[in-house]
Amino acid sequence: MTVTTAAADAPEAPPRARGRRRQELAAHVFMTPWLVGLLAVTALPMLASLYLAFTDYNILSSPEFIGADNFVRLVDDDRFWASVRVTLTYVLVSVPLQLGFALLLALLLDKGMRGLAIYRSAYYLPSLLGTSVAVAVLWRQIFGHDGLVNQALALVGIEGSSWLQNPQTALGTLVVLNVWTFGSPMVIFLAGLRQIPHELYESARVDGASVLRQFAHITVPMLTPIIFFNLILQTIGAFQSFTQSHVVSGGTGGPVDSTLFYTLYVYQQGFVSFDMGYASALAWVLLVFIALITAVHFALSRYWVHYGD
């Protein structure tokens, strides 16, 4: 639609208004791909899935409107609750650990030390690879019964358990995988640390503030916007993790649903059972939940994030 309006670029417009009008038209021409994408790939599908969430639909027959039945069904669905529990545990444990490691290493690496670039690269590498199927395959092997972890434990005389077969420990292996990818928030922290004016530390040192006090009263407050940014990003990312859980559990989310990530459950319902109405309902619950979490994060940020005055 925007293309046609651009073709009708009006040369008879008064000169002053013309610049603005021209920009208005040009902007819409430039943004045509995005606007089409927004409508066709994002907005309409969102509306469609909202409608589907209130239907019974298996792709073969046409959707049948069933009111809020899908949402009622959620309440009694044990696997839904299992996936919620697994995902929340995963996010609440792995994200703080991951950010903690990222911050700790960023602090150790700061201050123009020798070999900084090398260390940064080495720690960053796992973030690039961490979401691949190949690394999930590796993880399956590392924590398998005859895997690397148990081999290492055997060297010191401890008999390891079967980490992936044990519902108590299976999720832990995925948490470790996420913590392992602390490199990308670490790089962001490093960039943030470099933004803190050096004079602040100098004057604190002149005043005799200890390293710990400097950390608590300069580094942390100055870094809070970056911490906040990383927290939002990693939380949203963790809620949507899929590959690890799918590959490590062979697509089942087992043992006993102990690695059933929420997204894996959506996938199973939508694309294995082809229960697409129910899967849409699940997806919308995830969307609303992420939106709520993000809103809460932003609301709370007023109390602890310091933006420069």
Place this chain on the structure above:
Amino acid sequence: MSEQILDRTLEPVQRPATAPPPPATVGRRRRVRTAWLRHLGLIVFGLFMLYPLLWMTVSAFKPSNLVLSDPSLIPSELTLDNFRQGWTSANQPFWVFFGNSLVVAVSSIVGNLFSCSLTAYALARLEFRARKLYFAIVLVSVMLPMHVVVIPQYIVFSQLDLVNTFVPLILPKFLATDAFFIFLMVQFIRSIPRDLDQAAWLDGAGPFKTFWYVVLPLMRPALVTTAIFTFIWTWNDFFGQLIYLTESSVFTVPVALNSLVDSQSQSGIGMLLAMSVLTLLPILAFFVFAQKYLIQGISTTGLK
């Protein structure tokens, strides 16, 4: 390049032999010692972190029975059997999957460069009424989980008979759905001095010429970063490819690898690891040769 990295990695270790003994002041000596302790700790921790990757690489060259019994990095026996067997262990030889992944990745790069740069230029430089609203939508859509749109998208693509083609994976990229890159490019264009494109504008070049001849060449670093991250994300993407690709002739690397996992027993672990290593090589290449852009990219926008 990799030699350079190796040299510099070894640097701290070599230093005690060559560096002169530190001056005898106690404070200085202690500082030197803590610096050494820190390096030591960082190196040990780094090795610990990278050990799984090193182990996977070495294991790919070990006979399968040794993979499961020998955790060391120095294999007693080397073999290429894992690669030979792995390459043909799926329904198609692996080059088919590499080729498919490459087609999807390169098309996605072209799509993202095209659509995101146009959108970003408009948002960063042109004045129009809906600009703030559009930019807000871009920011929000960065956070939107794809799972809420994937089901209706799938339904549409399957009705158009486009399942088991690459269209569902590529088309959205030409429609600027990777909002993160729009954000990255907007930030970058804003850092370009406005005088440059205003001069072109005053010389009578319209928005299109200004974009093409002035802004686009200047935003090369952002374009390179976008291209690299698009490649890595597409290469690693599993969810989308798993849903749309169900016939082995159109399998991409992650989907093929996943199908191997399901079909292999423990005795096939060697070739599974060998194929895993191969699939990581393109990403490692970018890691080695395009570091600068990767680090810049995440430092400025928080890409993964």
